[in-house]
Amino acid sequence: MMIQPFKALFFLTLILGSMLTLSSPSWFIMWLGLEINLMSFIPIILENNNQRSTEASLKYFVVQASGSTLILFSAVSLLLKNYPLSPPSFLQTSYILLLSLAAILKMGAAPLHFWFPGTAEGMSWLNCMTLMTWQKLAPMIFLSYMPLSSAVILSILLSSFFGSIGGLNQTLMRKIMAYSSINHMSWMLLSIHLSMKIWTSYFLIYSLISISFMLFMLKNKIFHLSNLFFKKTNYQKFNCSLLLLSLGGLPPLLGFFPKWMVINKATSFSMFLTTFIILFTLISIFFYIRMIFSSTMLNYMNKKQMTLVSPNNTTEILSILFSIIGTAVSMKIFFF
Structure with missing residues (x-):
């Protein structure tokens, strides 16, 4: 089965977005890699162009955008406040907790897993393979830094x-x-x-x-x-x-x-x-x-x-x- 050129292009940017998150030491570049990954996966979900795939893509976009907003807010707050590394303050611990919750939300782990089964049900088996394997890689690496x-x-x-x-x-x-x-x-x-x-x-x-x-x-x-x-x-x-x-x-x-x-x-x-x-x-x-x-x-x-x-x-x-x-x-x- 031949892969359509537009799908191959989006898979390439999907991989590049994840690799950018994996290889970057900067919060902002890691967030940028997650966004590239998100915007590349949405057209791949919509390849079937039916009601179920449209619903799945909308759920996925809303959840991932919410997680990215939490990451951006927490990371920027940590950088601007310039908290000392030791001992950690209450606000610093709170922002790190928000970063952890954002990564948990993006990878679909409990207790923020409410979107995951319904989204997987609206996808094809090939897209499910991507969702349950490659799409978990970048958020887990992001979480490992904390x-x-x-x-x-x-x-x-x-x-x-x-x-x-x-x-x-x-x-x-x-x-x-x-x-x-x-x-x-x-x-x-x-x-x-x-x-x-x-x-x-x-x-x-x-x-x-x-x-x-x-x-x-x-x-x-x-x-x-x-x-x-x-x-x-x-x-x-x-x-x-x-x-x-x-x-x-x-x-x-x-x-x-x-x-x-x-x-x-x-x-x-x-x-x-x-x-x-x-x-x-x-x-x-x-x-x-x-x-x-x-x-x-x-x-x-x-x-x-x-x-x-x-x-x-x-x-x-x-x-x-x-x-x-x-x-x-x-x-x-x-x-x-």
Whole structure:
């Protein structure tokens, strides 16, 4: 499938905006990079030109513009007031708290996640891939420059809670992926304040698994949970099951090892925080397993559905390899 020239141009500026935020030491240039990223993503969302994509783009613009306003206000206030670095004053702490909340809002982490599932539902699978992976990169790097605050700790706890509980009663696949992304945000927010190496490993592995799963959904035109149950071969169900279990972090699949790295480092930081996010991650694994059980057992008595069909698509083969063989890469990152 050929990419349209205007879409390629906007994807290029999208990447450049994020790289500008990642590489700049200045608050203003970082804010400028976030704005370039925002204005590049809006036309990409509107490519379908229907009511759902228009609504999604409007939600995304309003939320991101609100976050950018908070960043600009807080950063300018910190620069103009010229607060001493030590000891931090009350107003300085308040402005840093606002900067943290703005980054949390822009990445769609709880408790400011209200816009994320609805916006993801109005997008295509390709745009969902961008929203749930690349679009989280710049706000997380922005947040890593600030000290660990109470707002970030609260966001870690609530992202784990809402990400797991919110996905239990969902039947729309893009909303399920949105709540899964919110749950993974708790792990990434914790890891980014523990070690940049661990966060980089977690983000890359999460992005790899999520993109593989969403490409599988796109190829098979799956948008609702019922689409996963019927007219699927055993091979497709096996592929989907592997990706879901890996996304949930079940050992020994690829998604388990970044969680293992975070747990190994976080137990010395806060045992309560680590135990909390592990318990609520088990709930997300529960609804992944429920989806797998329903999709594999619903048509068990239909013998035509039990024939094993060999793969005929490179994407499907790679998604299985990434889920299984990638464990060796994760173990190398962990031990070396």
